[in-house]
Amino acid sequence: MTELRLNRLIDDLLGDLTDPGLMWQVGAIALSILLGWGLSRLLRTWLRGGDSQTGARRFGMESFGRVVGPLTIVCLLALSQVVLARWHHINLIKLALPIFGSLAVIRFVFYLLRRVFSRHGEIGAALLTFEKIFQLVVWVAVALYILGYWDDIHRYLDHIEVHLGKNKVTVAEILQAAVSVVVLLVLAMWAGAALEERLMHVETLHSNLRVVMARVGRAVLIVVAVLFSLNMVGIDLTVLSVFGGALGVGLGFGLQKIASNYVSGFIILLDRSLAIGDMITVDKFSGRVARINTRYTVLAGLDGVESIVPNEMLVSGVVQNSSLTSKYVWLGTKVSVAYDTDLDFALKLLEEAAASVPRVLTERPPAATLLNFGADGLELQLGFWINDPENGRGGVTSDVNRAIWKALKDNQISVPFPQREMRIVGPVPAAVPLPEMRQAGDER
Secondary structure (H helix, E strand, C coil), rough: CHHHHHHHHHHHHHHHHHHCCHHHHHHHHHHHHHHHHHHHHHHHHHHCCCCCCCCCHHHHHHHHHHHHHHEEEHHHHHHHHHHCCCCCCHHHHHHHHHHHHHHHHHHHHHHHHHHCCCCCCCHHHHHHHHHHHHHHHHHHHHHHHHHHHHHHHHHHHHCEEECCEEEEEEEHHHHHHHHHHHHHHHHHHHHHHHHHHHHHCCCCCHHHHHHHHHHHHHHHHHHHHHHHHHHHCCCCCCHHHHHHHHHHHHHHCCCCCHHHHHHHHHHHHCCCCCCCHHHHHHCCCCEEEECCCCCEEEEEECCCEEEEEHHHHHCCCCEEECCCCCEEEEEEEEEECCCCCCCHHHHHHHHHHHHHHCCCCCCCCCCCEEECCCCEEEEEEEEEEEHHHHHHHHCCCCHHHHHHHHHHHCCCCCCCCCCCCCCCCCCCCCCCCCHHHHHHHHHH
């Protein structure tokens, strides 16, 4: 049977070589390729020229631009097949359709995978390997379809039965079920990624609310896709009640910490106690909130070290948030001056020195005060405000101290340091010559 189909295919193609309508088929294929390639190139050029889009968004749109070309070719070939079938043979177009159709499928799957797993534009080695394997499988399947082996392989797999308890399923049904589940899951994840990207650009919503809506939307889409795919396969959904009971017992015993972190993550996002970009300190960890995931929160320290803090610590522990309701932070530094210094002039000098630092706020001017009468000099304190704690505190404090030191030096104001005097009470002992000391030591 397969040999007859293959011979028939070869005879049909050879027959088209002598058909006067061959040029119509060649022209339709060439025109479809040119239009599809031109539309794809035009779309990708337009996307590259747009400056308003981010790098990841532009990367995703360029990937979709690669799908437009083969998809347009397939649509034009299908239209040409309908039109030319009235007057000429269309065997060459029938051969070109599955080839360009498989190319459209490959490009579309690549687009979905990169939108889901490479949203920031970085393609990993594992994803590239999977794409190559998938591309090889698709081309092999198309070759088998063109050669006429597809029906024979499906018939052979449909006769191989596998016993699952009291039920019997064929290998073909298992493969169809696996493909449907994978396709629906990938589509659900792609829709979730698109929904999250859309929500993140809605500036009228709070950042935490956007994250919650994106996470919940993605979870709902994945659950719906799994249930729908299981229903399509024919699996009774009532068996999930047993799994749900086992999952509840597992959460009660071994997974309570993980469940607590997940619940804490949604609590953090909903009560808005933390937001992305806040400077916080929890336990011995401090830094800027880079990401709030459902299980943990990532703190990016000013030294470049990222700390992964479980969400339960942020809910049950004490958290210092430098930018919860206001980003204004007060900082202070101390300095001592000699007792003979003009105090009013020194205080004014400290305030002017701090005001000269760019990060120090002028709407909340620095204030210098007399803190204490020290043993070595007058102890002064200078307080100032900043509104960018995410840039660190050590740098601005250092700049203020340097400005104070320069101002004191320029105005000949001395900074005292501890000085101690040693007094000997009683008569001074006579000096003993060194040779006599050595002789006394030898006699001992």
